[in-house]
Amino acid sequence: MFSIIVPTHDRPELLARALRSLQAQTWRDFTVIVVSDSPRYVAPYAELQALQGRYLYVLRSSGPAGPAASRNLGQRLAQAPYLMFLDDDDSIEPDHLARLAARLRQAPAALTVSDFQVCQEDRTVSPPHRLGLAAVSLADADAASVYVRNRIPNSCVTYRREGLEGIQHDESLDLYEDWDFLLQCLRRHPVTHCPGHGVVIHKSAADAPANLRRGNGNDDRILPVMLALYQRHPAPDAATRQARQALLAQAGVAVPLEQC
Secondary structure, three states: OEEEEEEEOOOHHHHHHHHHHHHOOOOOOEEEEEEEOOOOOOOOHHHHHOOOOOEEEEEOOOOOOOHHHHHHHHHHHOOOOEEEEOOOOOEEOOOHHHHHHHHHHHOOOOEEEEEEEEEEEEOOOOOOEEEEEEEEOOOOOOHHHHHHOOOOOHHHEEEEHHHHOOOOOOOOOOOOHHHHHHHHHHOOOOOEEEEEEEEEEEEOOOOOHHHOOOOOOOHHHHHHHHHHHHHHOOOOOHHHHHHHHHHHHHOOOOOOHHHO
16 A cells, blocks of 8 residues: 655664664555665665565665655655655654555545654664654644645655656755655645654754764755745745745845745
């Protein structure tokens, strides 16, 4: 029922945790597609073998570095009716897929968002030490809010595969490629909510050596990329344009309403 695409880059311990969370699922109708863009570490074979043949491990040796190209490759390889992208430092609770399956069998949807938990952790120790956990609901998430800013983590979205025809991650973007992908989907499909905090988004200090990841050093690129996405995905109404303008104003940036 599900193809789960896991792009990864030089974080074998975190990837192993993500794979263990998949192996622990009570719903077993899924396959895992791990796409690595680095040959510098040994794959977590024990965790892969525990998936009992329901996985494909791909070492991507060409194309640009970064998760966008890895997600695109995984999307091309996916065959299940539904797919999701799980970041290699995130995990899911054992009943997450079962809850999703029940929701989608009851009411099939092209784009489903799930509630999540934010786990703050210290990655300077092994295994990472949990510092705190907070639940976040996405019950009020809708297309209008995503057109302003994206507060839906990539790992929280489940897509019907046939609804992604012609949609892929932009490999030229150095950040926000997941936001761009979601905005492309929202042009076609409404947001459906699946209650339950089944996704765990693990976070550590952005400047911690153990958390080196693409995007942390791109603060100077946030505004230009954000404005580019605003132009690429025009606001659907005046209220959304005004909300975009107000958000930029909070950051001390004055932008004419017509450019929002």
